[in-house]
Amino acid sequence: MLLKDLKYLKVNLPEDVLKMKMNGNFTDAIKLINLRLNKQIPVAMRKRLELEKEIINTIKNEYTYTFDEALKKCQDNIKDFTKEELIFLQEDSQADWILIDGQVKFNDSFYGSLLVTRADLNERLIEQKESRNERAEYLDANIKDMKENKEASYYIHLKTSLKIKGECARTGEKIKVHMPLPANCQQKNIKIIKTTPAAKFISDEDHPSRTAYFETVLQENMEFSVEYSYESHLKYNEPDTEKVSVQQPAFDTNEFEPQIMFTPYIKELANEIIGDETNPLIKARKIYDYITQNIKYSYMRTYSTIINIPEYCALNLKGDCGVQALLFITLCRYTGIPAKWQSGLAVTPYHVGPHDWAQFYVEPYGWLFADPSFGGGGYRNGNTDKWDFYFANLDPFRMVANSELQHEFDPPKQYFRHDPYDNQVGECEYEDRAIRREEFRVNFELIEMKKIS
CATH class of the missing domain: 2.60.40 (Immunoglobulin-like)
Structure with missing residues (x-):
C-alpha cells in the first residue's frame, strides 16, 4: 500500500461493511471486504477497501478494556470512583471507547488520558505522585528567558x-x-x-x-x-498586527488528501471563527484561540485508523498534539494562511517523547510557530504567558525529524x-x-x- 493511495480514504465504505464496522463486528467486516475484493470493482473502491482492512487490523487491538475492567482500573487507583462517573466519562467522550461485537470496549490509553486531562481525578489518586511539575517549570523558565533575551540556543x-x-x-x-x-x-x-x-x-x-x-x-x-x-x-517572535503586509503569499494553502480537506463542516467552522476579519495574523490567532479554548486534550488511537483527523477533532472537540495541529493547519489553509507541519520529539531533562506542532506564514514575519497542545495546557491552567507564547513561538527543546505531513521515506517503506x-x-x-x-x-x-x- 503506497502513501499516494491514502487519498482513497475520502471514498465512502459500502453500507454493509460500514454497519459491521460500527458494530465492532470486525471479522464479518473483513469477510465482506474480501468478498468485494474478489470481484471486478472500480480502482477507487478497491483501494478504499484495502485501506479499511489495514485500519480494522490496527484498531481492533487498541480497545481491550471491557466496561467492568475499565471500572476496576479506575476504582483500584482513584478514591471513591463510581460506575456513574465512568458512564459520564464515556457519554461525555472523555473516555475513548468503541463497540466490539455489541460490547463497549475502552481504549488501552483511556486511563492515562483521564489523568492527563482531569486534575480532579489526579487529586483523588490513592497513591499520590509528586505534585511539583518540574517539566512545566522548566518550560516556564524558558518562556521568561526567551522574552528577556529574545532568543534561545x-x-x-x-x-x-x-x-x-x-x-x-x-x-x-x-x-x-x-x-x-x-x-x-x-x-x-x-x-x-x-x-x-x-x-x-x-x-x-x-x-x-x-x-x-x-x-x-x-x-x-x-x-x-x-x-x-x-x-x-x-528567535523570540513578537509579531505586530499593525505591521502585517497587505500582500500575502498563497503557497501551502492547498488541500492535501486525505487529511487536509476543506469539508463542509471545516468551511462552516472556519467562517464562524474568522467572521469578517481580514488580517492574517489576527485570523491565525482566532483559530489558535478557538482550538486552545475548546479542544480537550486527549490521547488518541493510531492516526492511521482515523479517516479525517482535522474533522474528527472539530466534530468531537478532543485530540492530542498532532490532531490539534492538523486542525489548526487545515483551518489556516482554508482561510488563506499558509500553514504546514513539524514533528519529532519534545526534549527536556524530565521527559523525552513524541510531539507534533504547526507553522504558519505571515508577511513580513515569515514562518511562525503554533503549538495548540502546549498552549492549550497553559490556557487550562490559567497560565496566560504560556498560552500566548505558543502562538508565534516555540521552545528550543525539540528534535525536528519531519517538516511535511505524509511524506515518503528515503528509501521508501514497502508495506x-x-x-x-x-x-x-x-x-x-x-x-x-x-x-x-x-x-x-x-x-x-x-x-x-x-x-x-
Whole structure:
C-alpha cells in the first residue's frame, strides 16, 4: 500500500461493511471486504477497501478494556470512583471507547488520558505522585528567558533505541528499519554520532521525513539505535498586527488528501471563527484561540485508523498534539494562511517523547510557530504567558525529524506504515509484511543538554 493511495480514504465504505464496522463486528467486516475484493470493482473502491482492512487490523487491538475492567482500573487507583462517573466519562467522550461485537470496549490509553486531562481525578489518586511539575517549570523558565533575551540556543545529544519484542522477533530473517533523525530547520550542526548496527543509508538533512535506514538479518536480542547531536536555535517572535503586509503569499494553502480537506463542516467552522476579519495574523490567532479554548486534550488511537483527523477533532472537540495541529493547519489553509507541519520529539531533562506542532506564514514575519497542545495546557491552567507564547513561538527543546505531513521515506517503506502521516518512533518490516507498532519497543535517552551562550 503506497502513501499516494491514502487519498482513497475520502471514498465512502459500502453500507454493509460500514454497519459491521460500527458494530465492532470486525471479522464479518473483513469477510465482506474480501468478498468485494474478489470481484471486478472500480480502482477507487478497491483501494478504499484495502485501506479499511489495514485500519480494522490496527484498531481492533487498541480497545481491550471491557466496561467492568475499565471500572476496576479506575476504582483500584482513584478514591471513591463510581460506575456513574465512568458512564459520564464515556457519554461525555472523555473516555475513548468503541463497540466490539455489541460490547463497549475502552481504549488501552483511556486511563492515562483521564489523568492527563482531569486534575480532579489526579487529586483523588490513592497513591499520590509528586505534585511539583518540574517539566512545566522548566518550560516556564524558558518562556521568561526567551522574552528577556529574545532568543534561545541549546546543544542536545540524544539516543533512540528500537527493539522487536521477543515473541515477534523472527531471528535469522531479513528486517528493514527506519528511525527518525534530526533534519535541517531551526536545528544546526547536526552530527550522527553512531548507528547500531551500521545504518545502510542516512537520508539527506533536508529530507522532509529524515531517517536512518537499516537492512540486516535480525539476530537474537538485537537492538537498533541512532545517537546524534544538534543545536537548536530559536528567535523570540513578537509579531505586530499593525505591521502585517497587505500582500500575502498563497503557497501551502492547498488541500492535501486525505487529511487536509476543506469539508463542509471545516468551511462552516472556519467562517464562524474568522467572521469578517481580514488580517492574517489576527485570523491565525482566532483559530489558535478557538482550538486552545475548546479542544480537550486527549490521547488518541493510531492516526492511521482515523479517516479525517482535522474533522474528527472539530466534530468531537478532543485530540492530542498532532490532531490539534492538523486542525489548526487545515483551518489556516482554508482561510488563506499558509500553514504546514513539524514533528519529532519534545526534549527536556524530565521527559523525552513524541510531539507534533504547526507553522504558519505571515508577511513580513515569515514562518511562525503554533503549538495548540502546549498552549492549550497553559490556557487550562490559567497560565496566560504560556498560552500566548505558543502562538508565534516555540521552545528550543525539540528534535525536528519531519517538516511535511505524509511524506515518503528515503528509501521508501514497502508495506503500510503504522503511521503513514508522521514518523516519531520508527517503522519496521520483514520481507513479507509490516511490523506493527505493538510488536516493537522504543526508548529515548537524553545524554546531554546544555544552553549555548
